[in-house]
Amino acid sequence: MQTLYTYPESFRAYKAQIAAQYSGAKLDVPEFKLGVTNKTEEFLKKFPLGKVPAYESKDGVLLFESNAIAYYLATDAMRGANKADAAAVQQWISFGDSEVVPGSCTWVYPCLGIMQYNKQNTERAKTEIKRALGVLNDVLLTRTYLVGERISLADICLCCNLLALYQMVLDPEFRQPYGNVNRWFTTLVNQPQFKTVIGEVKLCEKMAQFDAKKYQDLHGQSKPEKKKPEKKAEKPKPEKPKAAVADEPPAEKPSKDPFAALPEGTFVMDDWKKVYSNEDTKTVAMPYFWKNFDKENYSIWYSVYKYPEDLKMIFMSCNLISGMFQRLDRMRKHAFGSAIVFGENNNSTISGIWIWRGHELAFELSPDLQIDYESYDWKKLDADSPETKKMVDEYFEWEGEFGGKKFNQGKIFK
Amino acid sequence: MADYGKELSAVASYFNVKCGQISFTGNEKVVCMKTQTGTVKGLATISRHLAQNSSKQKCLGTCPLDQALVSQWLEYRVLQVDRCSREDDLHRVLKELNGYLSDRTYFAGPYLTLADLSLYYGLHRTFVKLSFQEKEKYIHLSRWFNQIQHENNARQKFSAIQFLKTPIYQ
Ligand SMILES: N[C@@H](CCC(=O)N[C@@H](CS)C(=O)NCC(=O)O)C(=O)O
Numbered sequence: 001m002q003t004l005y006t007y008p009e010s011f012r013a014y015k016a017q018i019a020a021q022y023s024g025a026k027l028d029v030p031e032f033k034l035g036v037t038n039k040t041e042e043f044l045k046k047f048p049l050g051k052v053p054a055y056e057s058k059d060g061v062l063l064f065e066s067n068a069i070a071y072y073l074a075t076d077a078m079r080g081a082n083k084a085d086a087a088a089v090q091q092w093i094s095f096g097d098s099e100v101v102p103g104s105c106t107w108v109y110p111c112l113g114i115m116q117y118n119k120q121n122t123e124r125a126k127t128e129i130k131r132a133l134g135v136l137n138d139v140l141l142t143r144t145y146l147v148g149e150r151i152s153l154a155d156i157c158l159c160c161n162l163l164a165l166y167q168m169v170l171d172p173e174f175r176q177p178y179g180n181v182n183r184w185f186t187t188l189v190n191q192p193q194f195k196t197v198i199g200e201v202k203l204c205e206k207m208a209q210f211d212a213k214k215y216q217d218l219h220g221q222s223k224p225e226k227k228k229p230e231k232k233a234e235k236p237k238p239e240k241p242k243a244a245v246a247d248e249p250p251a252e253k254p255s256k257d258p259f260a261a262l263p264e265g266t267f268v269m270d271d272w273k274k275v276y277s278n279e280d281t282k283t284v285a286m287p288y289f290w291k292n293f294d295k296e297n298y299s300i301w302y303s304v305y306k307y308p309e310d311l312k313m314i315f316m317s318c319n320l321i322s323g324m325f326q327r328l329d330r331m332r333k334h335a336f337g338s339a340i341v342f343g344e345n346n347n348s349t350i351s352g353i354w355i356w357r358g359h360e361l362a363f364e365l366s367p368d369l370q371i372d373y374e375s376y377d378w379k380k381l382d383a384d385s386p387e388t389k390k391m392v393d394e395y396f397e398w399e400g401e402f403g404g405k406k407f408n409q410g411k412i413f414k
Numbered sequence: 415m416a417d418y419g420k421e422l423s424a425v426a427s428y429f430n431v432k433c434g435q436i437s438f439t440g441n442e443k444v445v446c447m448k449t450q451t452g453t454v455k456g457l458a459t460i461s462r463h464l465a466q467n468s469s470k471q472k473c474l475g476t477c478p479l480d481q482a483l484v485s486q487w488l489e490y491r492v493l494q495v496d497r498c499s500r501e502d503d504l505h506r507v508l509k510e511l512n513g514y515l516s517d518r519t520y521f522a523g524p525y526l527t528l529a530d531l532s533l534y535y536g537l538h539r540t541f542v543k544l545s546f547q548e549k550e551k552y553i554h555l556s557r558w559f560n561q562i563q564h565e566n567n568a569r570q571k572f573s574a575i576q577f578l579k580t581p582i583y584q
Contacts, residue, residue: 141553141557142553142556142557142560142578142579142580142581143557143579144557144558144560144561145561148564149560149561149564149565150564179516179517182517183516183517184519187519187520190524191524
């Protein structure tokens with residue numbers, strides 16, 4: 001058995017997974033909690049960088065860096081039939097990493113609200129992408145595939161690097177001059193070996209723009225206005241000064257710990273987090289939790305995202321959760337939570353289970369905890385009821401019925 | 415006249431099946447192949463028969479649209495490509511195919527099908543005679559032709575045609 005550690009829908013992991021489809025290598029992709037699994041001692045011992053994708057074979061081959069993993073999993077023929085072809089394969093893989101990925105991130109991330117929009121940077125990124133596409137278009141005029149006359153690692157890696165661009169921003173007008181690249185890309189994503197891994201790829205119809213609201217949701221310091229259910233056209237307003245400091249602590253942040261006034265109780269949050277991170281959840285961590293949980297001084301909450309109809313791609317929902325976790329940093333010492341995305345792209349919901357010190361809605365303790373909580377419905381659960389126990393177990397173990405909802409992925413606030 | 419005997423034996427080899435005895439019957443000299451159960455007539459039908467009896471069923475198309483496209487191009491091969499009597503007929507066909515392949519890698523679906531093989535064999539005798547300049551004029555068709563002749567086991571006894579990877583006349 002060979003193991004690939006990755007979170008779902010990673011274009012980097014795709015390279016390895018597609019290569020494995022061609023060679024017939026069977027990959028086990030175990031449940032993975034970003035920020036948890038890759039920060040455990042066990043993981044770091046094997047992969048000191050703590051990044052994914054990462055690969056482990058049963059006879060002890062350990063690899064990180066997606067290109068290396070894909071190389072290892074590919075067939076000989078896909079690495080290039082002779083020395084010159086093998087070098088050409090490397091050339092295109094490096095080309096993808098240096099000429100495509102940076103521009104793609106600069107252009108696409110603001111559209112996902114992950115990064116602040118900066119007109120100058122985006123325009124520069126567009127120019128870079130145009131240049132890369134132009135080079136590829138010339139090469140693919142006389143070639144069906146990049147190297148030799150068959151699909152190689154060069155095609156796999158570059159195709160994965162271009163995936164987000166083709167899905168989000170390369171609208172028909174923008175991609176029109178690059179007919180040969182379009183032909184090559186469409187042919188690749190429709191190969192059965194690609195399709196099983198990445199699913200149906202829909203080419204962009206309308207160029208995505210900066211998602212100011214999502215960015216604000218993910219990074220904003222100020223309390224957003226009450227969300228209106230109907231969608232307004234959102235113009236990317238240049239909010240540069242505000243956004244520039246979005247990641248820094250606000251100047252006059254009250255330094256008092258909002259939980260300080262509450263009784264400490266007997267449940268030691270740090271110990272619980274250690275057990276949860278390092279031990280098997282079902283057999284060790286959950287029994288520990290129920291033995292030590294101090295219901296007098298701590299409370300259990302169920303949260304449901306109020307606007308599931310706005311959730312599009314799963315990875316965007318994950319970004320929404322990561323952003324919220326970041327902004328809740330100040331309650332980290334006294335709270336723990338598991339937020340789960342259910343369903344699939346264009347049809348998903350987010351809900352979670354939280355525990356924190358005290359019996360009040362913790363967010364009301366301090367204004368800078370209030371950014372996200374209005375987007376969720378919060379319900380305090382009865383710590384003694386069997387229903388609560390079942391829910392807490394399911395949400396912390398990431399396994400179970402979840403009232404019929406289909407688990408997609410989860411994140412742990414700890 | 416295209417060499418149907420050579421072509422059908424290449425098709426059979428590609429599909430790794432046995433090629434029956436080939437003959438030509440009637441005034442029209444219709445190509446026939448003997449099989450265990452009877453005689454199959456016509457280039458398209460025989461090619462299809464060979465593919466059907468192989469393990470490469472995928473080459474007949476994997477969805478209704480691709481299957482229809484395979485049929486369409488097999489017809490086109492016989493009715494258009496093989497019946498070009500005049501030079502300008504031939505160039506009309508080359509131009510049409512070149513246009514079709516400007517945004518497609520293969521004739522039907524995202525991988526090689528019987529349609530590609532059939533058109534490749536049918537166009538081989540034309541490509542043998544094209545100058546580099548002419549090959550560049552039909553750049554997409556040339557790109558495709560070069561791809562097919564490099565597919566495993568496709569070329570068989572047909573000669574390899576040279577193409578320039580870097581256009582010089584454009
Ligand atoms: N060049 C590496 C990049 C890997 C990488 O940056 N992985 C990110 C996710 S896309 C990661 O694991 N981040 C986790 C962390 O930094 O804690 C590759 O291609 O594999």
